[in-house]
Amino acid sequence: MIKNKNYKILFLLISATSYLFCQDPIISVWYIGTRVAGGGPYNHYIELYNPTEEPINLSQYALIKGHGQSNNIEQQAGWGNTLGNSGVSFNRLPEFILFPGQSYGISRDVSHESLQNHADLILDDEGALSISGDDAVGLFKGVGDLVAVLAATDSIPIDCIGSPYEDPGQSWQVSGFTGPPNSTSTTGYGVTRFAILTRKPSVCYGNTGDWNSSRGCVTDSCTNWLTSAPQTTYEESEWDVHACYYPDVDGNTGPGYEPDTNPNCDEDILVMEAYLNTCELSQNQEPSSDAGLDQTASYNQLVTLDGSGSSDPDGTVESYQWSQVSGVTVSLSSLSQATTTFTSPTQEGELVFKLLVADNESASDVDTVSVFIVNTNINPNADAGPDQTIGHSELATLNGSGSSDSDGVIESYQWSQISGDTVSLSSPSQITTNFTSPTADNILVFTLSVVDDLGGVDNDTLSVLVQGVTTSIDEGFLPSDIKLFGNHPNPFNPKTDIVFQVLHQTAVEVSIYNVYGQKIWTKNIGSVNKGVYSVPWHGKNTRGEPVVSGVYFYQIIAGDKQLINKMSLVK
Numbered sequence: 001m002i003k004n005k006n007y008k009i010l011f012l013l014i015s016a017t018s019y020l021f022c023q024d025p026i027i028s029v030w031y032i033g034t035r036v037a038g039g040g041p042y043n044h045y046i047e048l049y050n051p052t053e054e055p056i057n058l059s060q061y062a063l064i065k066g067h068g069q070s071n072n073i074e075q076q077a078g079w080g081n082t083l084g085n086s087g088v089s090f091n092r093l094p095e096f097i098l099f100p101g102q103s104y105g106i107s108r109d110v111s112h113e114s115l116q117n118h119a120d121l122i123l124d125d126e127g128a129l130s131i132s133g134d135d136a137v138g139l140f141k142g143v144g145d146l147v148a149v150l151a152a153t154d155s156i157p158i159d160c161i162g163s164p165y166e167d168p169g170q171s172w173q174v175s176g177f178t179g180p181p182n183s184t185s186t187t188g189y190g191v192t193r194f195a196i197l198t199r200k201p202s203v204c205y206g207n208t209g210d211w212n213s214s215r216g217c218v219t220d221s222c223t224n225w226l227t228s229a230p231q232t233t234y235e236e237s238e239w240d241v242h243a244c245y246y247p248d249v250d251g252n253t254g255p256g257y258e259p260d261t262n263p264n265c266d267e268d269i270l271v272m273e274a275y276l277n278t279c280e281l282s283q284n285q286e287p288s289s290d291a292g293l294d295q296t297a298s299y300n301q302l303v304t305l306d307g308s309g310s311s312d313p314d315g316t317v318e319s320y321q322w323s324q325v326s327g328v329t330v331s332l333s334s335l336s337q338a339t340t341t342f343t344s345p346t347q348e349g350e351l352v353f354k355l356l357v358a359d360n361e362s363a364s365d366v367d368t369v370s371v372f373i374v375n376t377n378i379n380p381n382a383d384a385g386p387d388q389t390i391g392h393s394e395l396a397t398l399n400g401s402g403s404s405d406s407d408g409v410i411e412s413y414q415w416s417q418i419s420g421d422t423v424s425l426s427s428p429s430q431i432t433t434n435f436t437s438p439t440a441d442n443i444l445v446f447t448l449s450v451v452d453d454l455g456g457v458d459n460d461t462l463s464v465l466v467q468g469v470t471t472s473i474d475e476g477f478l479p480s481d482i483k484l485f486g487n488h489p490n491p492f493n494p495k496t497d498i499v500f501q502v503l504h505q506t507a508v509e510v511s512i513y514n515v516y517g518q519k520i521w522t523k524n525i526g527s528v529n530k531g532v533y534s535v536p537w538h539g540k541n542t543r544g545e546p547v548v549s550g551v552y553f554y555q556i557i558a559g560d561k562q563l564i565n566k567m568s569l570v571k
Contacts, residue, residue, distance in 0.1 A: 024061075024141060024158045024159070025048040025050050025056055025061070025098060026049055026139075026158075027137070027159045029049075029103075029105075029196065029198050030045075030196070031196045031268065043268075044111055044131070045115045046063075046105075046161075047105045047106070048098065049104075050099065050100055050103075051205070055098065058093040058094065058096040058098055060093075061093045061140065062091060062092045062140050063106070063127075063138070063140075064089055064140050064157070065089035065138075089128055090128060093121070096120070105121070106120065107129075108124075108125060109123065137162055139158045139160070140157050157206075159206030161239075196241075196272060198240050200240055285312070285314045285363070287312040287357050287365050288310060288312070289307070289310050290311070291307055291368055292307065295369070295370075296372045297371055297373055298373070298376040299454040300344060300346060302342075303342055303343070303344050303371055304341050305340050305342075305353055306338070308338045310365075315359045317359055318360050321336060321356040322336075324353050325353060326352045327349055327350055327373075328373075330343065330351065331343075346455035351370065351372075351373065352369070352370050353371070378406050378407045379456035380404065380408075380410050380450050381458055382403050382448050383448075384461060385399045385402060387464070387551060388464045388465070389464070390464060391466070392440070393437060393438075396435055398433050400431050400448045400450070403431075405456070408453040410452055413431050414449045414451075415433050415447070416428065417446050418445050419443070419444070419445040420445055423436065438466060441467055441468055442465075443464075446461065465564060467564055482506075483500060483503065484499075485501065487565070487567045490567045491570040493539070495536055495537070495538050495539070496539075496567060498535045499533070500563075502533065502558060505527060506559040508526070509557045510522065510535045510555070510557075512537060512553070514553075515551055520541040520547060523535060539569050548571075549570055549571045551566060553567075
């Protein structure tokens with residue numbers, strides 16, 4: 001419960017027949033909801049509205065329950081008693097500034113969560129809104145607690161809704177509707193407790209004591225509640241009635257049928273939100289543009305912009321106009337509908353869109369919404385296949401079928417040569433491609449680039465060693481100048497020995513190449529006699545810097561002959 005605050009008592013009494021502004025808030029929306037069979041009431045909600053041209057501090061006011069067993073409102077005897085099911089009957093409103101034209105919603109904590117989410121204040125179950133069909137809620141202005149407010153000589157309610165001093169039976173009947181027996185087996189009563197009541201737009205003042213006018217009781221004192229012909233005249237009351245019926249367990253709907261559980265109130269809230277109490281009926285109010293909440297989207301994703309939350313307090317939204325303000329340009333499916341869609345670009349960044357709405361009086365409002373594009377795509381895995389060794393003028397095949405994409409598909413393949421004697425690829429944009437090897441020993445290096453359906457890219461390389469003769473120690477035919485035994489160990493780290501045999505006196509040079517065909521190390525041995533030789537390599541370039549793990553090629557040149565072989569450095 002909100003703490004009491006002391007303020008000077010100030011009351012402004014205005015006749016209920018006057019159409020001038022009162023200097024106080026009024027009750028604009030009333031929802032007593034339904035009562036389940038055999039249980040207590042649910043879905044109690046009330047809304048206050050500031051019809052004045054000045055801010056109002058709500059801490060000067062309190063809600064007080066009026067019980068139907070009282071018979072004299074002028075003496076406040078029925079306000080705040082604790083007889084029967086009246087319970088707690090007093091709630092001081094909190095320190096809250098209600099600006100002109102602003103509303104303030106109050107719900108019970110046992111009401112549906114839709115009503116609670118809509119409210120600015122939630123009262124305990126046993127609060128001033130814990131009422132039944134023969135009770136009322138009054139808005140009082142004054143200081144102190146319940147007793148102090150009611151003891152004031154001029155402390156009549158600022159506004160009231162319900163039946164505070166006469167018991168109409170089981171349902172307060174401002175609506176004037178009658179229906180079949182309800183859960184209490186009564187007949188001939190109105191169906192107010194199955195409805196939302198909103199004050200008519202022409203009513204810009206509290207009822208200030210003229211409760212009969214408020215209820216529509218214009219023919220008599222409204223004492224004849226228990227007859228089969230209710231005295232309430234709907235057209236003469238201060239309230240519009242929006243019936244809210246829900247089916248019971250058997251599927252029955254309408255007056256007299258009630259559900260066994262607390263019904264969903266989302267549709268009823270739409271009724272309340274569509275209502276705006278205003279005294280400036282001739283003055284059009286601007287619509288409210290609502291472009292929706294900011295969003296985050298990935299590449300190539302269908303994004304929906306929803307402006308259906310836009311509204312007009314005193315009319316209708318007649319037109320919608322979407323446009324893009326900034327970011328990578330996209331194509332909107334519709335520019336003049338409440339909702340529109342587009343496919344997100346494959347580029348990270350913020351896209352900003354504007355929604356212009358216009359009402360039936362050509363007044364307009366603008367709202368913007370941002371869509372943040374982020375790359376949540378997992379890049380594909382390119383696989384160009386293993387390194388190869390082929391002879392001169394042979395047909396070679398490059399195969400990228402081992403490539404994959406874990407969260408999509410690969411959309412394109414692209415082969416290209418990055419080093420070695422140039423060859424002609426048969427189909428560089430296909431998974432596999434062919435070429436004819438050159439007629440000289442060579443190291444050819446190729447790259448495979450793959451792109452997935454969301455624009456992710458990956459690359460892989462392979463080397464093709466072209467040799468005109470075999471270099472294995474077990475092969476029988478060798479060139480006349482040199483014999484290559486290979487390197488030991490292989491793979492190696494950090495050192496390997498390249499072993500070869502010179503068959504007669506000749507000049508020898510040993511060179512190391514990376515997979516890109518770049519010479520990284522060389523050693524000119526000079527002229528040597530016939531014999532077996534070993535050249536160590538410590539995995540460093542000519543500057544003495546360690547090289548990375550991978551495949552390397554070593555070349556032996558002896559006279560006019562050369563041999564090439566492959567080795568692996570593993571770290």
